[in-house]
Every structure is written in C-alpha cells, then in structure tokens.
Amino acid sequence: MTTEPASRSEAMKTGAMSTTLDGPPRDARPARPDAGRRRRAKPDTWWHALRRDWRLYSLAILPLLFFLIFRYVPMIGNVIAFRRYEPGGSIFGESWAGLRYVRMFLSDPTFWNVFTNTLILGALTLLFTFPLPIALALLLNEVRNQRIKRFLQSVSYLPHFLSMVIVAGIVMQMTAIDGPINQMLKAVGEDPVPFMQKPEWFRTIFVSSEVWQTVGWGTILYLAALTTIDEQLYDAARIDGANRWRQIWHVTLPGIRPTAVTLLILNVGTFMAVGFEKVLLLYNPLTYPTADVISTYLYRMGFESSNLSYAAAIGLFEALIGVVLIVSANLISRRTVGTSIW
Amino acid sequence: MVTMARSRGYRVFQGINAVILTGVVIVTLYPFVNIIARSFSEERYIVTGQVNLLPRGFSLRTYEVVTADPMFWTNYRNTVVYTVVATAIAMVLTTCYAYVLSKKHLKGRTFLIWVAVFTMIFSGGLIPNYVLVNSLGMTNTIWAVVLPNAISVFNLLVMKTFFENLPQELEEAAAIDGLSTYGILWRVVLPLSKAVIATMLLFYAVSFWNSWFTAFLYLNEQELFPVTVYLRNIIAGATGAENAGAVIGEASQVASNIQSVTILLTVLPILAVYPFVQRYFVSGVMLGAVKG
Numbered sequence: 001m002t003t004e005p006a007s008r009s010e011a012m013k014t015g016a017m018s019t020t021l022d023g024p025p026r027d028a029r030p031a032r033p034d035a036g037r038r039r040r041a042k043p044d045t046w047w048h049a050l051r052r053d054w055r056l057y058s059l060a061i062l063p064l065l066f067f068l069i070f071r072y073v074p075m076i077g078n079v080i081a082f083r084r085y086e087p088g089g090s091i092f093g094e095s096w097a098g099l100r101y102v103r104m105f106l107s108d109p110t111f112w113n114v115f116t117n118t119l120i121l122g123a124l125t126l127l128f129t130f131p132l133p134i135a136l137a138l139l140l141n142e143v144r145n146q147r148i149k150r151f152l153q154s155v156s157y158l159p160h161f162l163s164m165v166i167v168a169g170i171v172m173q174m175t176a177i178d179g180p181i182n183q184m185l186k187a188v189g190e191d192p193v194p195f196m197q198k199p200e201w202f203r204t205i206f207v208s209s210e211v212w213q214t215v216g217w218g219t220i221l222y223l224a225a226l227t228t229i230d231e232q233l234y235d236a237a238r239i240d241g242a243n244r245w246r247q248i249w250h251v252t253l254p255g256i257r258p259t260a261v262t263l264l265i266l267n268v269g270t271f272m273a274v275g276f277e278k279v280l281l282l283y284n285p286l287t288y289p290t291a292d293v294i295s296t297y298l299y300r301m302g303f304e305s306s307n308l309s310y311a312a313a314i315g316l317f318e319a320l321i322g323v324v325l326i327v328s329a330n331l332i333s334r335r336t337v338g339t340s341i342w
Numbered sequence: 343m344v345t346m347a348r349s350r351g352y353r354v355f356q357g358i359n360a361v362i363l364t365g366v367v368i369v370t371l372y373p374f375v376n377i378i379a380r381s382f383s384e385e386r387y388i389v390t391g392q393v394n395l396l397p398r399g400f401s402l403r404t405y406e407v408v409t410a411d412p413m414f415w416t417n418y419r420n421t422v423v424y425t426v427v428a429t430a431i432a433m434v435l436t437t438c439y440a441y442v443l444s445k446k447h448l449k450g451r452t453f454l455i456w457v458a459v460f461t462m463i464f465s466g467g468l469i470p471n472y473v474l475v476n477s478l479g480m481t482n483t484i485w486a487v488v489l490p491n492a493i494s495v496f497n498l499l500v501m502k503t504f505f506e507n508l509p510q511e512l513e514e515a516a517a518i519d520g521l522s523t524y525g526i527l528w529r530v531v532l533p534l535s536k537a538v539i540a541t542m543l544l545f546y547a548v549s550f551w552n553s554w555f556t557a558f559l560y561l562n563e564q565e566l567f568p569v570t571v572y573l574r575n576i577i578a579g580a581t582g583a584e585n586a587g588a589v590i591g592e593a594s595q596v597a598s599n600i601q602s603v604t605i606l607l608t609v610l611p612i613l614a615v616y617p618f619v620q621r622y623f624v625s626g627v628m629l630g631a632v633k634g
Contacts, residue, residue, distance in 0.1 A: 015369060049448070076470075085473070162612065168577060323463055
C-alpha cells in the first residue's frame with residue numbers, strides 16, 4: 001500500500017486524540033468534500049461552520065421544523081397533564097392544576113386494572129415473540145436448498161406487510177362463529193365459542209396473532225447474523241468433538257447474541273405501548289376485563305369521556321415508564337454483555 | 343462410525359425440520375386461503391360454517407355488492423392520494439436530513455442526530471399530538487394524515503448509514519469541479535443511492551398505505567377516509583365493537599362475507615407487488631442494522 005492510507009489513519013488518530021484531549025474532534029475529517037483545497041486550519045467556531053456549511057444546514061431546516069412542531073411541541077404539550085385544558089384553548093392548557101390528574105389516576109381502580117393488563121399482555125407477547133424468531137431462524141438456517149429457503153422466507157415475512165386493520169379482520173374471520181376454528185370444534189363435537197366476546201380468550205388470541213404477524217419478519221436480522229459466523233469456528237468445534245447441539249450452543253448462539261440483546265432492548269422499550277392499535281381494533285366492552293390496556297384506556301378517557309388532561313397524565317406516566325425501561329435495559333446489557341444501542 | 347451416527351441423526355433432524363417449516367407455511371398462508379374461499383362463496387354456506395379451503399356455491403355477488411358502493415372507491419382513491427403525497431413529503435425530508443447527518447465534519451452533527459434519536463426514546467404521546475393537530479386546524483384535511491408522521495427515525499438512520507458509506511472521493515471531485523452542496527446531493531449522491539431510495543420509498547409507501555389510526559383520529563368525514571378506515575368500520579360494525587351488544591345475527595353474518603372481500607381488495611396491491619419488492623425491504627433492514 002502507498003502512504004495515502006497511512007496518512008489517513010494518522011489523521012484519524014490525531015482526530016481520536018483531540019477527542020480525548022479537548023472535547024469534540026476538531027479537524028478529524030479526512031474525507032471532507034473540500035479536503036482537496038487544503039485550507040489553513042481555522043478555529044472551528046459556529047461562525048466559520050455556518051460560512052463553510054450553510055448549504056448543508058439549510059437542508060436541515062425543514063426536517064428540524066418537522067421535529068420541532070410534530071415531536072417536541074407535543075413533548076412539551078405533556079404539561080396539560082398538570083394543567084386544566086379547555087377545548088379550543090391553548091394547547092398548553094389554561095391554568096395549573098398541580099398533581100390533580102396524577103392523583104386521579106393513581107386512585108382510579110380501572111387504571112390499576114388496565115395497568116396489570118398491560119404488564120401481562122406485554123410479558124406474554126415478549127415471552128413468545130422474542131425467542132420464536134431465533135428458533136425459526138435456526139431452523140431456516142438448516143435448510144440447504146437455497147430456493148426453498150428463499151420461498152420459506154418470503155412466505156414468513158408476508159404478514160409483516162399487512163395493515164393492522166387487515167390483521168384484525170383476519171383474526172375476526174378466523175375466530176368467527178362460522179370460522180375455521182369453530183368448524184374444527186364442531187368437528188370434534190364441541191360447542192362453538194364466540195371467542196371475541198370471551199375475556200378469557202383475548203390474551204391467547206392477541207398473542208397468537210402477534211406471533212403470526214411478527215415472527216417471520218423477526219428472523220431477518222438473525223439470519224443475517226448467522227451468515228457472519230466464521231465457518232472455522234464450527235470446524236474447530238467439530239475437531240473438539242462437539243456434536244450439532246453443542247455446536248449450536250457454543251458457536252451459533254454466542255454468534256447471534258449481540259443481535260438478540262439489541263432486539264431485546266428494543267422490545268423492552270416498547271413493552272408499555274403493547275399493541276395499542278391491535279387492541280383498539282379487537283377489543284369490545286365484553287372483553288375489557290382482560291383486553292383493556294393503558295393506551296386504549298387513555299384513548300377512551302381522552303376521546304370518549306373528553307377528559308384530555310386526565311388522559312394526558314396517564315399517557316405521560318406510560319411514556320416515562322417506557323423511557324425508564326429502555327434506558328435501564330440498555331444500561332444492563334452494556335454492563336453485562338457489552339452490547340448497547342447507544 | 344461417529345460420522346455415520348451423526349449423519350443419521352442429522353437426517354432425522356432434517357425430516358423434523360421439514361415438517362415444522364411446512365407447518366409454518368401452512369399456518370401463515372391458511373388465513374388468506376380461507377378468506378379467498380369465503381369471498382367467492384354463497385352466504386348460506388358461510389353462515390353454516392361450511393367454507394374452509396374452497397369456495398362453496400361459487401358466487402361473485404359479494405364482489406358486486408362491495409364494488410357497487412361508491413364510498414369504497416372514494417376511500418380507495420383517498421388511500422392512493424394520501425400514500426403518494428405522504429411518501430413524497432417523507433422522502434424529501436428524510437433524504438435531506440440523512441444527507442446532513444452523514445457529513446461527519448459538520449459542526450453540531452451530534453446534536454442534530456440526537457434531535458432525531460431522542461424522539462425514539464420519548465415521544466409526546468397521543469393526547470398532546472391530538473391537541474396540537476387540532477389547534478393547527480388540520481383536522482379533516484389531508485395534512486393531518488401526511489404531516490405528523492413524515493419522518494421515520496429508523497428510515498432516517500438507514501439512509502444516513504448508506505450515505506456515510508458512499509465513496510467520499512466522488513463528492514470531493516464534484517466539489518473541485520465547482521458543484522455546490524445541492525448540486526453534489528442532486529447530481530452525484532442521489533444517482534448513486536438508487537437502491538436505498540427504492541427501499542425507503544417502499545418502506546414509506548407501505549406504512550402509509552397500511553396506516554389507519556391517524557386518519558381514524560383526525561378525519562370525521564366519510565368522504566375523506568382511507569380504505570383502511572372503511573374496512574375498520576365494517577369490522578367494528580360487524581362485531582359490535584362500537585355498539586356494546588354482541589351482534590350474532592343475520593346482519594353480522596352478511597358483513598362477515600363483505601369483510602372478506604373488502605380485506606382482499608385492500609390487501610391486493612400489497613400482495614401484487616410483494617414478490618418483486620420483498621428483497622428491497624430485507625436489504626433495508628440490513629442497512630438499518632449496521633448502526634441502527
């Protein structure tokens with residue numbers, strides 16, 4: 001190799017050094033568009049940055065406006081959880097109400113019921129939709145015929161591309177009185193069950209449909225991770241006398257562990273928001289005892305009982321739990337397995 | 343000898359594997375087969391629970407009933423319009439921001455990245471969003487559907503990673519030739535990024551085509567609904583999710599029939615393009631996983 005890459009790595013090294021010594025990298029940009037001009041290094045003030053890159057910054061204006069208006073204003077809008085909100089009034093409410101709405105939901109028995117439902121439904125979903133893609137990926141990985149493998153993948157990804165409304169429609173059809181499941185029950189001499197009206201069936205139906213919808217798509221990243229495992233590791237394991245199971249245990253599973261941990265963190269982060277759209281589509285007053293979750297409860301409080309501040313207080317509580325979950329999952333995994341998403 | 347035993351065990355495993363995977367395929371595809379069968383069947387066979395894999399009493403009547411409803415076509419057209427407009431806006435915003443974020447030398451880059459990533463960790467929530475969209479006067483307009491979800495941070499990060507991995511030398515050369523940042527993005531970077539652009543287009547288009555809740559929340563006039571909300575109302579009406587009582591009468595059974603047809607007609611475009619575009623989705627997810 002010529003001196004070019006060497007000098008580049010030199011530049012990166014100095015860049016790394018400046019990071020550790022005095023904050024953000026100053027001139028660590030070996031591949032700047034105008035690097036060919038070799039300007040004299042100027043102090044990296046905002047003034048110079050704006051003069052040099054104003055065109056780049058201008059491209060960021062519209063996206064930043066989007067984030068500001070549709071992401072950060074609502075974030076601040078959460079203050080209506082602590083303020084009285086008048087329909088048509090200010091989006092940040094009219095006057096302070098203190099912790100009124102927080103106390104209201106903390107002493108609301110229905111809230112604790114939906115809180116428990118959320119935990120149960122979230123845990124059950126995680127219990128099935130986290131490990132099953134790993135299992136399916138391992139099975140798919142053993143398919144030697146590439147054509148068949150590709151066909152199997154295509155089929156298993158398909159449900160991921162369907163609208164939640166379609167999935168809900170399919171669930172309704174499958175569990176209908178005249179649907180296939182009741183046809184089977186009838187065939188073995190059982191009475192038909194109106195599944196969608198039975199609270200005791202809701203969790204089973206919900207989790208099954210989640211599995212149907214997400215497991216195939218969930219294999220993608222694992223299959224990719226599996227192809228990156230060094231064949232020599234398997235050879236070495238075989239020489240050491242490891243059978244197939246031990247190869248899976250000692251080579252394959254450690255190989256996909258970073259992927260698994262990352263996906264677990266992401267899953268834990270969305271734990272509290274479990275299946276809002278799907279529950280909203282599938283539940284009805286008869287199944288509320290098991291089906292109603294925090295997000296659907298606050299939806300009804302906000303839009304059917306028109307108590308937006310109360311609903312916002314519940315929503316803020318839910319979002320904060322979500323933050324705590326994802327941050328701590330990330331922290332734990334960084335400490336224990338050295339993988340984290342930021 | 344050891345090899346023999348292993349290979350025999352392996353063959354048994356392959357057999358079991360084949361059975362399991364065939365089962366997966368059947369379970370995945372069966373609902374579609376059943377719904378297709380229902381859509382072509384006569385009502386009396388459906389009501390009595392006799393339709394399973396094949397249509398009974400082949401009939402196109404349900405298709406005639408559904409397609410004769412002008413509202414169905416109005417809503418279908420709305421879905422197309424919303425998808426096109428929302429995807430266009432999303433592509434412009436995402437491409438611009440991803441390009442900015444991919445420039446490692448840019449001052450304030452870390453801050454700009456965190457502006458986006460932070461919204462993945464903590465978001466405003468349903469109620470403040472609703473209050474905002476309402477106060478902007480966007481209720482019952484197309485903007486309520488196409489603007490609030492214009493940038494998906496996941497897609498943004500995928501595109502950023504892709505731009506970062508483009509050979510910088512080409513951009514440097516273009517800069518020496520006197521192209522501005524805009525010129526470089528338009529004439530050099532985008533032509534090199536056709537693969538990721540196709541993937542992003544599909545990601546966005548499918549998610550907007552499938553979305554229903556935003557429209558359900560912000561649109562109150564039937565003429566404005568996308569077809570997903572049309573379908574949602576049929577499903578809700580048929581199962582009594584809206585009116586508390588359990589409706590297990592003639593009316594709901596007819597609707598079950600109509601549900602099948604509406605489901606199929608809504609999902610048809612997705613199914614039609616799916617085999618051809620599936621690989622783009624997979625490659626998009628891989629790109630996202632590199633640094634996501």
